[in-house]
Amino acid sequence: xxxxxxxxxxxxxxxxxxxxxxxxxxxxxxxxxxxxxxxxxxxxxxxxxxxxxxxxxxxxxxxxxxxxxxxxxxxxxxxxxxxxxxxxxxxxxxxxxxxxxxxxxxxxxxxxxxxxxxxxxxxxxxxxxxxxxxxxxxxxxxxxxxxxxxxxxxxxxxxxxxxxxxxxxxxxxxxxxxxxxxxxxxxxxxxxxxxxxxxxxxxxxxxxxxxxxxxxxxxxxxxxxxxxxxxxxxxxxxxxxxxxxxxxxxxxxxxxxxxxxxxxxxxxxxxxxxxxxxxxxxxxxxxxxxxxxxxxxxxxxxxxxxxxxxxxxxxxxxxxxxxxxxxxxxxxxxxxxxxxxxxxxxxxxxxxxxxxxxxxxxxxxxxxxxxxxxxxxxxxxxxxxxxxxxxxxxxxxxxxxxxxxxxxxxxxxx
Amino acid sequence: xxxxxxxxxxxxxxxxxxxxxxxxxxxxxxxxxxxxxxxxxxxxxxxxxxxxxxxxxxxxxxxxxxxxxxxxxxxxxxxxxxxxxxxxxxxxxxxxxxxxxxxxxxxxxxxxxxxxxxxxxxxxxxxxxxxxxxxxxxxxxxxxxxxxxxxxxxxxxxxxxxxxxxxxxxxxxxxxxxxxxxxxxxxxxxxxxxxxxxxxxxxxxxxxxxxxxxxxxxxxxxxxxxxxxxxxxxxxxxxxxxxxxxxxxxxxxxxxxxxxxxxxxxxxxxxxxxxxxxxxxxxxxxxxxxxxxxxxxxxxxxxxxxxxxxxxxxxxxxxxxxxxxxxxxxxxxxxxxxxxxxxxxxxxxxxxxxxxxxxxxxxxxxxxxxxxxxxxxxxxxxxxxxxxxxxxxxxxxxxxxxxxxxxxxxxxxx
Numbered sequence: 001x002x003x004x005x006x007x008x009x010x011x012x013x014x015x016x017x018x019x020x021x022x023x024x025x026x027x028x029x030x031x032x033x034x035x036x037x038x039x040x041x042x043x044x045x046x047x048x049x050x051x052x053x054x055x056x057x058x059x060x061x062x063x064x065x066x067x068x069x070x071x072x073x074x075x076x077x078x079x080x081x082x083x084x085x086x087x088x089x090x091x092x093x094x095x096x097x098x099x100x101x102x103x104x105x106x107x108x109x110x111x112x113x114x115x116x117x118x119x120x121x122x123x124x125x126x127x128x129x130x131x132x133x134x135x136x137x138x139x140x141x142x143x144x145x146x147x148x149x150x151x152x153x154x155x156x157x158x159x160x161x162x163x164x165x166x167x168x169x170x171x172x173x174x175x176x177x178x179x180x181x182x183x184x185x186x187x188x189x190x191x192x193x194x195x196x197x198x199x200x201x202x203x204x205x206x207x208x209x210x211x212x213x214x215x216x217x218x219x220x221x222x223x224x225x226x227x228x229x230x231x232x233x234x235x236x237x238x239x240x241x242x243x244x245x246x247x248x249x250x251x252x253x254x255x256x257x258x259x260x261x262x263x264x265x266x267x268x269x270x271x272x273x274x275x276x277x278x279x280x281x282x283x284x285x286x287x288x289x290x291x292x293x294x295x296x297x298x299x300x301x302x303x304x305x306x307x308x309x310x311x312x313x314x315x316x317x318x319x320x321x322x323x324x325x326x327x328x329x330x331x332x333x334x335x336x337x338x339x340x341x342x343x344x345x346x347x348x349x350x351x352x353x354x355x356x357x358x359x360x361x362x363x364x365x366x367x368x369x370x371x372x373x374x375x376x377x378x379x380x381x382x383x384x385x386x387x388x389x390x391x392x393x394x395x396x397x398x399x400x401x402x403x404x405x406x407x408x409x410x411x412x413x414x
Numbered sequence: 415x416x417x418x419x420x421x422x423x424x425x426x427x428x429x430x431x432x433x434x435x436x437x438x439x440x441x442x443x444x445x446x447x448x449x450x451x452x453x454x455x456x457x458x459x460x461x462x463x464x465x466x467x468x469x470x471x472x473x474x475x476x477x478x479x480x481x482x483x484x485x486x487x488x489x490x491x492x493x494x495x496x497x498x499x500x501x502x503x504x505x506x507x508x509x510x511x512x513x514x515x516x517x518x519x520x521x522x523x524x525x526x527x528x529x530x531x532x533x534x535x536x537x538x539x540x541x542x543x544x545x546x547x548x549x550x551x552x553x554x555x556x557x558x559x560x561x562x563x564x565x566x567x568x569x570x571x572x573x574x575x576x577x578x579x580x581x582x583x584x585x586x587x588x589x590x591x592x593x594x595x596x597x598x599x600x601x602x603x604x605x606x607x608x609x610x611x612x613x614x615x616x617x618x619x620x621x622x623x624x625x626x627x628x629x630x631x632x633x634x635x636x637x638x639x640x641x642x643x644x645x646x647x648x649x650x651x652x653x654x655x656x657x658x659x660x661x662x663x664x665x666x667x668x669x670x671x672x673x674x675x676x677x678x679x680x681x682x683x684x685x686x687x688x689x690x691x692x693x694x695x696x697x698x699x700x701x702x703x704x705x706x707x708x709x710x711x712x713x714x715x716x717x718x719x720x721x722x723x724x725x726x727x728x729x730x731x732x733x734x735x736x737x738x739x740x741x742x743x744x745x746x747x748x749x750x751x752x753x754x755x756x757x758x759x760x761x762x763x764x765x766x767x768x769x770x771x772x773x774x775x776x777x778x779x780x781x782x783x784x785x786x787x788x789x790x791x792x793x794x795x796x797x798x799x800x801x802x803x804x805x806x807x808x809x810x811x812x813x814x815x816x817x818x819x820x821x822x823x824x825x826x827x828x
Contacts, residue, residue: 012588014581042591070581072588079592162808167428167484167710170811174426174486177456178493183706201808268685270703288705289684292597296581300713302807382807393716393796394576394615397584 001033002104004320005047006055007040008139009110009117012072013153014160014298015309016139019109020073021066022313023137024055028063033321038101038405042075044108044117048090048414050097052405065398067310068388070298073400079414081117084124091124093412099130100408105320106132109313111140111151115328116352122326135316136328136348139309141295143194146354147346148330152312153295155305155381158198160297161187161239162382164290165199169206169237172286176235182226182277184287186270188294189213189241193358195294199239200370201378207233208369211273213243214358215367217252223280225368230283238277240269299395303384304339315343339380415447416518418734419461420469421454422486422553423524423531427567428574428712429723430553431487433523435480436727437551438469442477447735452515452819456489458522458531462504462828464511466819479812481724482802484712487814493828495531498538505538507826513544514822519734520546523727525554525565529742530766536740549730550742550762553723555709557608560768561760562744566726567709569719569795572612574711575601575653576796578704579613583620583651586700590649596640596691598701600684602708603627603655607772609708613653614784615792621647622783625687627657628772629781631666637694639782644697652691654683713809717798718753729757753794 006023008016020039027037039053040046046053053074055063066073081090098106108118115136122134138145143154165185172183189195193212200210207229211217229236244252253268270287278285308331315329326348334340362374370378388395420437422430434453441451453467454460460467467488469477480487495504512520522532529550536548552559557568579599586597603609607626614624621643625631643650658666667682684701692699722745729743740762748754776788784792802809 008588012585045591069584071584075591076588077592078589159807163713164707164711166808166811167712168706170483170485171426171706171710174422174490175492177459177489178491180706185707203808205813271682286705287703288707289701289703290707291700291702292582292585292594293578293599293702293704293707296585297578298581299577379806384807385801385804387799387801390799392793393573393798394580394617397580399619 001035003035003102004037004105004107005040005098005103006037006107007043007047007109008072008074008076009043009108009114010076010078011141011295012076013139013141013295014070014156014301015152015305016109017066017069017071017073018306018309019137019139019152019313021063022310023107023317024063026314026317030317030321034105034317035102038103039074041402041404043077043079044081045077045079045414047094047097048412050407050409052101053402054405057403058400062398062400067306068298069397070296074402080113084120091120092128094121095125095128095130095132096409098132101405104132106134107137107316108134109137109139112145112351112353112355115348119326119348119352133320133325135320135324136351137312137316138328138330141195142189142192144192144355145351146356147328147351149333149341150331150381152305152309154194155302156297157188157195157294158378159302159382160294160300161195161198161290162201163300165208165237165239166202166206168288169202169208172235172237179284180286181230181235181283182238182274182285184238184240184270184274184285186240186242186289190243191355193241196239196241197358197362197370197374198378201375201382206237207235208237208239210369211238211240211244212358212363212367213241213245214363216247217244219276221366223277226277227281238273240273242269244269298388301386302382303386304381306386308341311343319345336376336380339383415449417449417516418451418519418521419454419512419517420451420521421457421461421523422488422490423457423522423528424490424492425555425709426486426490427553427555427709428484428570428715429566429719430523431480431483431485432720432723433551433553433566433727434487435477436724437521437731438477440728440731444731444735448519448731449516452517453488455816455818457491457493458495459491459493459828461508461511462826464821464823466515467816468819471817472814476812476814481720482712483811484710488816494527498534505534506542508535509539509542509544509546510823512546515819518546520548521551521730522548523551523553526559526765526767526769529762533740533762533766547734547739549734549738550765551726551730552742552744555609556603556606558606558769559765560770561742561765563747563755564745564795566719566723568608569716570711571609571708572792573716573796574708574714575609575612576615577714579622579651579653580616580620582702583616583622586649586651593698594700595644595649595697596652596688596699598652598654598684598688598699600654600656600703604657605769607655610653610655611772611776611784611788612792615789615796620651621649622651622653624783625652625654625658626772626777626781627655627659628777630661631658633690635780637691640691641695652687654687656683658683712802715800716796717800718795720800722755725757733759750790750794753797
């Protein structure tokens with residue numbers, strides 16, 4: 001009977017731990033077929049360095065509490081495995097560690113990069129004579145994975161942005177007669193405007209202008225739109241994606257630093273937009289940058305999102321037990337109203353390193369709002385509330401013990 | 415039988431409408447003693463320009479829904495009445511409008527400036543032979559009013575900041591091994607550090623450094639503290655008040671604009687702090703600016719806060735019916751654990767234009783965190799959750815009809 005390895009990858013979300021919970025609880029239910037679940041301390045680096053957390057030492061109630069705890073309960077990492085050609089030793093090390101701890105199942109919970117790693121581990125392990133069943137569990141607030149209808153993590157961010165846009169708009173509407181007339185909210189989404197689109201879910205009586213990374217920033221058209229809104233409604237709310245670019249391709253605001261994947265670290269598009277408005281139109285403004293608050297806001301998680309994150313973790317284990325390999329459980333939408341979905345099975349070769357952008361017909365012709373098709377797609381994803389328990393005014397989130405296995409192999413430098 | 419006038423003043427909050435709800439529902443219960451409640455459209459300006467909303471035309475269910483709706487349901491304004499000497503005509507106009515509409519009760523829902531206006535209206539109306547009972551209902555997210563133990567609006571912001579600090583810290587802790595090690599959250603609080611202090615309510619296992627407006631910014635001590643936290647805990651969370659100042663008295667970040675009260679409009683302390691850290695210590699950072707999100711976040715309101723906001727509105731009407739004048743219902747704390755409070759009665763002369771700062775013994779000796787006394791004071795204020803109803807994934811906030819009375823007086827320029 002083989003053990004399983006589970007790791008969290010990349011930026012964490014409000015519900016990635018719900019997937020972890022689904023994996024571990026389902027494995028515990030099949031303890032006659034699957035051994036222990038080991039988790040990578042800080043993601044895949046934990047596997048490379050043989051820092052494996054023994055989840056069997058966590059209580060049932062602590063594992064259950066993962067379902068309502070944001071962030072990565074075992075730690076995540078931004079660490080991109082190089083190509084097989086560039087660093088085969090790294091993949092071989094991974095498989096050696098798996099072999100040393102009798103691990104036959106690899107559950108990797110992440111985005112496009114980790115789907116790619118998953119696929120390679122499956123292929124190489126086969127050729128090394130120690131076949132690992134590698135199953136990817138989708139997670140990304142950016143909602144940019146193909147094959148699955150939507151990605152766990154996104155629905156909760158979308159709900160947070162929609163609710164925050166609504167609440168801040170109510171605020172500005174109250175103040176606009178003598179004070180703030182323009183409110184700018186900066187949201188995540190480096191390449192795809194899915195998160196910014198969620199700002200468009202508020203009632204159409206609220207004037208929201210969205211700046212998508214998919215739409216080249218047209219300063220004049222934008223300022224005209226804002227000015228018209230202020231004249232018609234008395235105020236205007238702007239939701240700007242961190243990935244919005246000038247016509248020449250530069251981001252509205254780049255901080256000049258890059259992460260380990262070589263992605264530019266962004267931030268500060270909101271003050272740039274606010275100042276453009278002030279200089280051109282003179283309106284008093286306020287701006288906010290939601291940053292990590294939006295992706296960690298488990299207090300406002302979408303119930304659809306929590307349920308799907310758990311179900312995908314559960315399905316990953318069930319697929320493993322059915323002998324599947326190089327696959328990813330995926331959300332398949334059956335109907336919008338009432339919202340019905342089921343779990344399908346995607347092939348990793350179709351997932352790895354493919355980025356799903358917003359379809360063109362989800363963005364309005366003027367480029368500043370969402371279409372009805374987009375609204376119909378998004379609304380079910382923010383459906384339902386799923387509140388964590390509270391204790392003395394604060395959410396009762398769990399911190400695991402994270403006790404580690406004894407190491408069996410020589411150290412390995414990453 | 416006299417009518418009543420109600421107005422909202424200054425920055426709105428998640429629960430100022432709960433006070434409005436308390437005023438209107440209580441007045442409706444005493445319809446044998448008090449006439450209609452008229453509300454100022456956009457605050458006191460609505461009274462000056464005779465734009466009076468007839469709240470009797472709003473349904474019971476819409477008025478009840480104010481209790482769970484953030485922002486100012488009737489519109490607020492930033493408009494400071496000048497001194498009696500400088501612009502007596504403005505006060506006289508107010509009293510003429512009240513007289514024209516048979517208004518005998520003035521309920522003004524705001525901060526220190528509006529308490530001052532309230533007091534003057536009471537005094538002048540007496541001398542003009544049309545005595546108005548003026549009652550101030552406290553409201554300010556800054557928690558800086560004297561006499562009352564705490565201010566409605568503050569508890570919900572405090573809860574939002576405490577929860578957000580906790581959630582973002584969980585996020586950073588997950589990422590810190592390979593990525594972000596420092597997270598900076600900028601919060602409101604121009605002169606008083608009450609809101610920033612709420613960041614200190616998270617569990618002591620989370621390394622939070624707070625920058626208060628009350629403490630002159632000591633860059634070296636701050637950077638040492640951050641560095642030590644990163645070395646000990648792997649990461650550090652910083653909560654910086656928008657009002658934090660350099661030793662020379664300049665704000666860390668001033669946008670150069672001023673509001674109608676002459677207050678500097680702040681924003682952008684978070685990126686300043688983040689860049690200081692990056693340049694000195696090299697740690698990867700993320701920063702967020704919560705701005706209006708924090709004060710409009712009715713989705714995460716504190717139950718204590720909602721109940722108190724309503725109770726103060728109710729008490730204001732009851733005091734009016736008891737013949738009281740120039741007073742403010744106030745929160746009196748009876749015990750911390752269990753939290754018990756009651757409504758007391760303060761004199762407006764003790765409230766007007768007095769700012770309550772954080773007591774020195776609420777800030778730790780090193781100036782970067784809160785003391786146990788502070789924690790004991792704050793915790794009851796974030797106690798309990800009070801969720802709004804939702805519809806299709808979004809809060810079901812009410813937008814009132816806001817039908818206005820016919821005008822009886824010539825126009826008045828403000």
